[in-house]
Amino acid sequence: MRLFSGAAVVSTLAASALALVGTGANPAGAAGKKFTVGFVVGAEADPFFQSMYVGASKEAKALGINLIWSGDPVDYSPATQLPIIQQVLAQKPNALVVAPTDTKALNSVMASAVKQGIPVFNVDSGSSVQSNITAWVTGNNVQGGQAAADALAAALKYKTACTKAHKCTVAVGVSSVTTSTDAARLLGFNQELKKKYPNITALNPVVSQSQPSVAQSGFSQDIAAHNLAGIFAIDGTDAEGAASAIAAAGSAGANIKVVGYDSYATNIANMQAGKLAAIVAQQPTLEGKLIIQYAYDRLVHKNAKGIPHLKTLPNILLTPQNCAKLCSTYVYTAS
Numbered sequence: 001m002r003l004f005s006g007a008a009v010v011s012t013l014a015a016s017a018l019a020l021v022g023t024g025a026n027p028a029g030a031a032g033k034k035f036t037v038g039f040v041v042g043a044e045a046d047p048f049f050q051s052m053y054v055g056a057s058k059e060a061k062a063l064g065i066n067l068i069w070s071g072d073p074v075d076y077s078p079a080t081q082l083p084i085i086q087q088v089l090a091q092k093p094n095a096l097v098v099a100p101t102d103t104k105a106l107n108s109v110m111a112s113a114v115k116q117g118i119p120v121f122n123v124d125s126g127s128s129v130q131s132n133i134t135a136w137v138t139g140n141n142v143q144g145g146q147a148a149a150d151a152l153a154a155a156l157k158y159k160t161a162c163t164k165a166h167k168c169t170v171a172v173g174v175s176s177v178t179t180s181t182d183a184a185r186l187l188g189f190n191q192e193l194k195k196k197y198p199n200i201t202a203l204n205p206v207v208s209q210s211q212p213s214v215a216q217s218g219f220s221q222d223i224a225a226h227n228l229a230g231i232f233a234i235d236g237t238d239a240e241g242a243a244s245a246i247a248a249a250g251s252a253g254a255n256i257k258v259v260g261y262d263s264y265a266t267n268i269a270n271m272q273a274g275k276l277a278a279i280v281a282q283q284p285t286l287e288g289k290l291i292i293q294y295a296y297d298r299l300v301h302k303n304a305k306g307i308p309h310l311k312t313l314p315n316i317l318l319t320p321q322n323c324a325k326l327c328s329t330y331v332y333t334a335s
Contacts, residue, residue: 004215012258014053014321016180017212019330021185022162022316026247028130028217031316032246034064034065034066034132035063035064035065035066035094035095035296035299036065036066036067036068036069036091036092036093036094037060037065037066037068037071037083037094037095037096037097037292037295037296038068038088038089038091038093038095038096038097038218039056039067039068039069039096039123039292040071040081040084040085040088040096040097040098040099040101040247041069041070041071041099041123041124042072042076042081042094042101042125042175042179042210043072043073043074043075043076043093043209043210043211043237044070044071044073044074045073045074046076046210046236046237047236047262047265047332047333048124048235048236048264048283048284048332048335049071049099049261049265049284050281050332050333050334051091051284051288051333051334052099052123052124052287052288053069053334054284054285054288054333054334054335055284055288055289055292056069056097056288056289056291056292057069057288058289059288059289059293060292060294063292063293063296064099065292065295065296067292068088068091070084070087070088071084071160071162071195071295072084073211074210074211075210075211076179076209076210076211077102077105077174077176077209078099078100078101078102078105078174078178078224078291078295081100081106082106083102083146085098085106085109085110086109087111089113089116089118091107093118093182094118094299095118095119095120095121095298095299096110096113096118096119096120096121096137097120097121097122097291097294097295098110098120098121098122098123098127099122099124099125100121100125100126100127100179101123101125101176101179102176102178102179102181102184102226103125103126103127103128103177103178103179103180103266104127104178105178105325106127106132106284107127107129107132110127110129110132110133111129113133114132115213117303119134119135119295119298119299119306120132120133120134121133121134121135121136121291121294121295121298122135122136122137122138123136123137123138123178123287123288123291123309124136124137124138124139124181124284124287125179125181126138126180126244127180128258128294130255130309130310131165132306133297133309134294134295134296134307134309135291135298135304135307135308135309135310135311136309136310136311137287137290137291137294137311137313138180138181138287138310138311138312138313139181139282139283139287139312139313139314140312140313140315140317141180141181141182141184141185141188142184142187142191143183143314143315144184144188144261144280144282145184145185145186145187145188145189145190145191145192145234146187146189146191146230147195147280147296147317148185148189148194148234148259148261148278148280149188149189149192149193149197149200149232149316150192150196150257151277151278151280151317152200152230152232152257152259152277153196153197153200153277154227154277154334155167155230155257155277155278156230156257156328158197158199158200158308161197161198161229162197162200162229164199165185167199167200167201168201168230169200169201169202169226169227169228169229169233170200170201170202170203170228170229170230170231171203171206171219171222171223171226171228171230171231171232171236171242172186172189172202172203172204172205172231172232172234172238172243173205173206173207173208173215173218173219173231173232173233173234173235173241174186174205174207174208174233174234174235174238174305175179175207175208175209175210175238175258176185176207176209177181177205177207178208179287180237181235182234185234185261186205187236189232189234190202192202196197200229200230202232203222203226203304204221204290206218206219206238206241207235208237208241209258210239211237212236212238212240212244213235213241215233215238215241215242215245216240216241216242216244216245216248217241217245219231219241219242219245219246220245220248220249220282223246223249223252223253223256224243224249224252228253228256229255229256229257230256230257230259230261231246231256231257231258232258232260233259233260233261234261235262236260236261236262236263236264236267236332237260238260238266239258239260239261239262239264239267239270239276239279240266240267240270242258242260243258243267243270243275243276243313243321246258246275247275252300258274258277259277259278259279259280260276260279260280261279261280261282262270262279262280262282262332263279263281263282263318263327263330263331263332264331264332265331265332265333267279268323268327268331270287270319271319271323272320272323273318274320276298277319277320278317278318278319279317279318280311280315280316280317280318281315281316281317281318281330282315283313283314283316283330284332285332285333286313287313290311294307294311301317316330318330
């Protein structure tokens with residue numbers, strides 16, 4: 001676990017994303033009071049969360065907020081996240097932001113914070129008990145799963161390659177089956193397959209806990225056991241693992257098409273090299289910026305008036321055809 005206070009790291013991506021939304025708040029409105037906001041993510045080394053930190057820390061600095069940024073370095077699980085939340089709460093923050101790694105397992109600790117008078121916010125993933133949550137900023141994950149299904153079907157040349165007699169089998173990789181984001185993407189993906197692509201069969205998900213090496217191992221097993229046509233990597237670490245598994249498989253993986261989530265620099269490089277057919281990009285820098293803005297507004301005004309309970313941001317589908325125009329804008333960056 002690492003704790004960061006205050007200082008922001010600014011990037012070209014952060015600047016472009018932050019320009020999209022005004023803060024809606026004036027630091028002078030806090031009457032000189034300096035707020036502390038605890039911010040607990042999942043796997044802190046994940047480029048998605050590193051990019052989120054860029055937006056959160058930039059906004060915190062602009063608003064005079066002391067930001068306590070924390071998360072397990074690599075493990076994406078409620079077992080590791082719970083004690084970190086407890087450690088952050090022990091520092092008595094004025095507000096708490098959590099990207100919960102499970103929809104239910106962390107509800108009690110978040111409810112405890114609310115009882116202590118600490119408003120709680122969700123970012124990226126969400127709690128199943130939203131009555132305790134002041135605001136939740138996330139991507140449109142169901143739509144992202146649907147877009148991934150469409151992109152994968154196109155890459156597979158569905159109409160000619162996937163038939164009733166010869167169905168296409170695809171693997172799926174997730175960080176966790178119990179986090180809201182991955183569950184929603186998987187739902188959207190499966191709904192789209194059922195509705196539009198009945199000749200594609202999806203295997204049970206590989207669960208990686210946001211570790212590319214675990215994803216690679218699981219995909220390698222699927223490649224060995226099945227005649228895979230494609231892979232849907234539901235988050236960035238799974239996309240990295242998929243590319244590595246295909247490379248390690250040699251000729252057995254040569255024709256496997258991959259659609260991945262998250263525009264890591266490595267994933268964009270893999271797409272440009274022909275290893276990924278498409279990437280569903282989120283906007284983590286903007287997510288981090290907005291949730292800090294909402295936390296500040298709640299603390300200054302002492303109520304949630306004017307703060308949307310759910311703010312859903314659109315995804316961007318990156319392809320080899322539009323990468324020259326869009327990839328530099330939406331690549332995740334930690335600086």
